Every structure is written in structure tokens, then in C-alpha cells.
Amino acid sequence: MTPNETPQACPAQEQPAGCPVPPASADPAACAPKTSRRDFLKAGGTLSLSSLMGAGALMAQSDDAHAAAEWAEHFQKNYRLMTDKEKDEARLRLEKRYSAEYGKKVTVDTTGPQPGVLMGYALNIRKCIGCRRCVHACVEENNQSRGKRPGEKIEWIQVLRMERGEFSKERMNQGYPEGLGIQVGGNAYTPAGQVLEGQYHYNPETVPEKDANYMPIACMQCEKPPCVKVCPVRTTYREGDGVVVIDYNWCIGCRMCMGACPYWARRFNVANPVLPKEEMNPVTHYLGNRPRMRGVVEKCHWCLQRSRHGRYPACVEVCPVGARKFGNLLDPNSEVSLVLARKNVFRLKAELNTFPKFFYFYD
């Protein structure tokens, strides 16, 4: 594998209706909803409470339209239970609010899972050099908060730096406790290859470092996600293509999911996210990288705004050594399926039966 392998589009997917061009690659405006505002208002024969408020917000071309849109957001349903029409309204409402807030045309994609696709990820732990380009690309792509105060800076990927350890001859005979001189253990080495004692706050001049190896970690998109089980309002759930998502508008911020996740994949928005206008990525997905609000939980979603349109997640694209592989687990010829078929793979904390769809491998 060469580092510069050109990424191939992941398995054939149907083009989503109403969005002929993969949005991230093209002008975001191209993905604007086709229904005009007037059409949508006319179509509303049976307006629900939420749509009434949304409609009110859209009709009122006044200053408080923004406030009204936000108000309507308070009364919308759980995304999973919305009808297509309600999803459209919610999407329009958000696009309008975001566009005003960030001073550019923002699109909110609502493309659902594509049939025959189960997303999977594989990471070559041998190749990773710990440069953390994936971390930064992720932050830029997914509109994470980048404030200065503690807790305001959010990163979904952590690259854990792990000591290679040290084995020393001098300490060969240092046992503990030494009592009668009968050795019950030893101190001949410092921990090596110890999973989960890693550090992600490392700052060397160059990577890779001689005495370390690296283990990137993020949401594993578990097949049996404990985070979903504990959510009291079902706002975090598994999508049809295997990705575990969060409806940010329905999350009550109880943080049960954060306690339940064995991989520390989830982050809490302790304040209103700090997202400078110029840095905001306007190509968003409703369940993915759209700007979040204070008091809700977020995490990696394998760049739904990209992956549902046949593109690689940002981290896969940016990795300079090609350590990251992504694709359709149901397609035997996808890169990730080939990795699973040919390499030695393992999953992190497999004993917890969460069945991650994120695999580690080495050649």
C-alpha cells in the first residue's frame, strides 16, 4: 500500500433524491432543497404544532424570524419519528437559521442510509505515525467547538501515544515485596504495549517518536452500542447503515451515554460551541456535522455528510500514510472487507460485547 493511493469512492450508492451532486465536493448551493418556500407552505394541509410554528417563522420576514425559528425547534419531534414532510421543514428551518448565523449558504442534508450499505472502518495501527492530521481535519470538517476555555475545545479523535517501554538488566532482581528474599514479582520493565494507558497530550518536534507507538481512537460505531441502550429519550440510535447518530435537537444532556461508552467517544458541549464564521463548514448533515448547541452530546459519525454520498470521511482522506480504510462491509471488494479477509484484525475491548465496526489491523 502506498501512502498516496487515490481514495476510491466507497461502494456504489444510489444518488439521493433532491441532491444530484455530492455536496461536499461541489457548490453547497447545488444541494439546496428543491421545494421552494411557497410550495412547502401550500403543501401544508395538515400542519402539526411544530410546522405551524415553523411556518410562522418563515412567513414572518421580520427580525424575530430567527427567534421564532428557534422557538419552533423546541417543539419538533424526535428526528427518527418525523415524517418526510416534517424532516423537510426542520431542515429548511435549520438552513435558514444557520445561513443567517454564519453569513453563508448552509445546507443541511437529510439523506438517509443507502440500501445494502453497512459502513465499516479499519485502521492500520502499524502505519500510524501520530501526526494527528486526522484530528484536525475532523475538527474542521465537523464544526467542532474550538474555544479557549477548558471544555470548549472539542476533538472527536484521540491519538493515544503509548510507550514502547523499557527493559533493564540492572533491575532484573528487584522484586517486591522483598521480605524474606523470595521474589513474588519483578520490576524489570516499565509498561510496554499497555493499551489504554496512553496519553494524547503529546507534543514532540517530529513524529513518529522512537520510543512510542500510536493508537488513534474515536467512536467505534458499535453494533451493540451501550450508549444507545442507556439514552432515556432515544435521541441517540443506530442508523440503518450502522452508524450511531445523535439528534442534537432531542438530546436532554443527561450524559448517561457518556458514562456508558467504553471508548470515551462522546463529548459534552459545556457552552455554546465556539465556531468562527469563516471556519464553519457549510456542507452539513442533520445527524452529522451541523452546528450543535449548548448542553448536548456529540461524537464521531463517520462524516455522514460525505459517506452517504460515496465519499471518504475526512480523516481517511487526510491520513498521509494511508493508515485508515473505510467502506461497505457488505461489499466483499471494499477495502475494509479486504482488510478483514486478509489481515490480522482486532477490536478494542472486545470482551465488552459492543461489537465495534471499527477494526485495528497490522501487516
Add this chain to the structure above:
Amino acid sequence: MKQLTRFAADYVGYVLKGGTKFYAWMGSLAVLMIGMMYVFYLQNTEGLIVTGMTSQIHDGLYFANLVFLVGVAAGAVTIVFPAYVYHHEGMHKVAVLGEMLAITAVIMVMMFVFAHMGRPDRLWHMIPPWGIYSFSSMLGWDVLVLNGYLFLNLVCGFYYLWVKYTGGQVNKKWFMPLVYIAIVWALSIHTVTAFLISTMPARPMWFHSMMPIRFISTAFAAGPALIILIFMIVRNNTKFWVDDSAIKLLATIVTWCLGIALFLTMSEVVVELYARTEHANGLYYLMFGLHGLTNLVPWFWSAVVLMVGAFILFLMPRFRNDMKLLPIPCVMAFAGIWIEKGMGLIVPGFIPTPIGEVTEYYPSFVEWLLTLGIWAFGFFILTILLKGAIGILQGEIKYGAAK
């Protein structure tokens, strides 16, 4: 109907009347409550950044108090159970006071839920038909059983008071079954709260099946310890007399539940530290600190001293039988359990994080003030409820009596 409005009017009228001492007490509580409202507002405009919680340690003082107070609510059963199942005379007289305490504790728990949430404005998402009820979520179950418990205690407590007020007879046909249900229900609220944290393999410190019994034993120590203190205050400040026999029985319950709790703690320490796997890191952090971070170590050891000390004092007849000295071990037991089961249990669950990061948690001023405010609010309603209940039990509020 007319009776009912009279009841409400008499009740409120009686409760509002009081001496300077009463108004000073209620006034100072009100001041704290105003502070609480301000920081709650702050928390919901600025976000939880004004607290010490982070993505690493995301449950703190609020969650700790929540867990503790569910225990206090369940602890009220230590009065109701002997009163109705063992027909204990002295207890029967004061059973309704236990129910008032349970009502207060559950309301405080609800307030801590509000304080804890990132989006309290969306809590309706949990309530059908507008929201979704998730049967797989322990938090969902917890809210359900807590509200059920609140309802049961409101009905049992106020029905009893109402009967006393009108001078009628308790209708045992439905009252007694309801009391029995409430007794079992009390166990359920604390069991579910234990499951809330003990069902997460991601947090090895909590992931053991001893959690529910530990919760219940500490609850049945801290709850009655608080009740004894309240009874002492009631005895000394009102005309209402709580029998020595009731207090002594409560003291016995505290002693043995405290003993069991200590035994369970000791078992955990031995099992975890003997094997000393990575899973013991949380406990090790709590007891000795980890990677040089030792924030909770003094908390833990003070809790141990308080609890062991209280246990020994309870065993000494001089303290057990002397109503002047009894409050000392009660305060010690209550404080010790508040530390051990609150911060001492919740915070180390997050240290280290599942990926091995060791950070510490410092509750902010906002958190302390909000916590204090909720406790003040709790004492505020408890004072009202107890005063009303005692007035009725004493016959000072009676249908057709006052004009």
C-alpha cells in the same frame, strides 16, 4: 368539597403563622433559594461551563446529591415499616412524618435532576405522549419509580392527615395495601438508582452487583440518622412528643445498617486491591490518589473515620441511650455517608476515563451554591410539611375548630 377547601385554608393558615424564630429560619432559607435560582439561570444561559464538570468527569456534585437523596427518600421506610408491619406504637404515631420526609427528599431529587441536565428545557422529551419513554434506559425507570414513590407518599400521607383533620376513620381497605406497596416501592427506587450506575461495564469501579445492597444499607443508615435528628428538633421545639421507643428503634436500625455498609465497603476494598487490576484504578485513586492527583483522598478517609466512629459510638450504651448524646453519632453517620456515597462514589467512577486519562474534578462556586440552595429548598418544604402534619396530629388544625 367545602371540607377540602377548608382543609387547605386551615393548613396554609396554620403553617404561615409562627414566631420570629420561624420567620428567621424560613427567611434565611429563602435567601439561599434566591441564590440558587440565579446560578440555575446562569447555568442555563452560559452552559455547564460554569460548573466544574467536563467531558471527562461529567457527573459531579449534583449527581452525587441526587443519588444520596434517593437514599434518604427510601430511608423513610424505616419508620413506615415498623409502624405498619410490626405495629410499633411509637412509630405509628410518627409514621406520617416519615412520609413527609420522603416527599421532600423526592422533590429535592427532582430538583437535582434539573440541575444536572444539560437541557432541562427539554425534559418533556422523556414524557409520553409528547416525548419518548425508553424502556431500556435505567434513567427512564428511575424517573418513573421516583414519581410513583412521590405519588404514593403524597396519597398515603395526606389521606392520613385528612382523616385526622375531619376526625373520621382510616379506610383500611385501600389504605393498607397502598402502604405495603409504598414499602416495597421504597426499595425499588434505590435499587434502580444503583442500577443506574452499576450497569455500565465502561466504568469498572461501579460495575458490580453489590451496588444495590450497598445503596440500600447506606440509605437505611443515613435516612433514619437524619430522621432521628429531625425528631430531636421536633421534640425540643414543638409541643409534639416523639416517643423514646421510636428513636431507639431507629438508632438500632442505623447501627446495623451502618455495620453492613462498612462490611460491604471493606469487602470491596479487599477484592479490588488484592488483585489490583486496572479496574481498581478508580478505587485506588479514591483511597490513595493516582499519578499524583489526590483530591478525593481526604474526603474518603474522613468518611471512613466518620462512619467507623459513628458505628463504635452507636454500640456504646452511653451514647445509644442518652438522648443528649445520640445526635453526635447521627450527624457523623449522615455526613460520612453523604461523602462516601456522594462524591466518593460518583467522581472516582470517571477516574481514569475509559481511555486512561486521569483528571480531577473541582466543584465550582456555582455548583456549591446551587446544591446549597436545593438543600435549603428541601428544608423549606420539610418545615412546612412537618409543621402542618404536627398541627393536625396535635389537633390544632381540626375541621370546624378554628374560625
